[in-house]
């Protein structure tokens with residue numbers, strides 16, 4: 474006997490699920506407010522979740538049909554085209570891809586940071602925390618009485634073992650120690666401004682190429698993470 478293809482199996486699973494959902498939703502007990510009706514309503518919710526999970530396996534290759542409301546719906550799984558999906562399906566092996574690299578999508582100046590946000594998403598990945606924030610140009614009232622226009626920006630932050638690395642369009646910054654509220658903010662200086670004696674406290678290696686171009690830097694961890702605690 475030939476094994477059914479993954480697509481055929483998904484299609485038949487979905488058909489059975491839709492039948493179960495129809496069965497539950499048309500059950501006469503639902504007309505009264507009884508314990509049985511509440512149980513059936515809960516079962517319907519669970520079937521709805523099963524539908525979401527099954528729909529994640531569908532690549533919508535069978536095409537879309539139009540509903541009376543003018544929406545396009547997948548012929549196999551019933552997903553509405555363009556509607557945000559509440560779950561993501563990721564492969565266990567290999568690279569996981571979530572979203573695309575987004576760039577500012579408007580020339581407008583938005584009235585605040587929230588309205589200007591295109592993406593603000595975080596993933597906790599095997600203990601490392603990654604946040605990507607993409608903003609259009611917007612106004613800020615950070616300095617209370619004055620209105621500032623903040624340039625569009627792509628902000629990426631990676632937190633790993635108590636260290637935060639942040640990227641924006643102009644800076645790459647690394648914080649080894651979090652600045653606490655009320656504490657004096659750290660000093661900042663370019664390397665050439667500092668005396669040699671002070672530089673010896675900083676375990677930083679600057680990297681440059683044959684043509685003396687800056688190509689990178691390495692920071693030696695003051696306390697190696699695996700020896701902490």
Ligand SMILES: [Zn+2]
Pocket residue numbers: 528531532533534547548549550551552
């Ligand atoms: Zn589909």
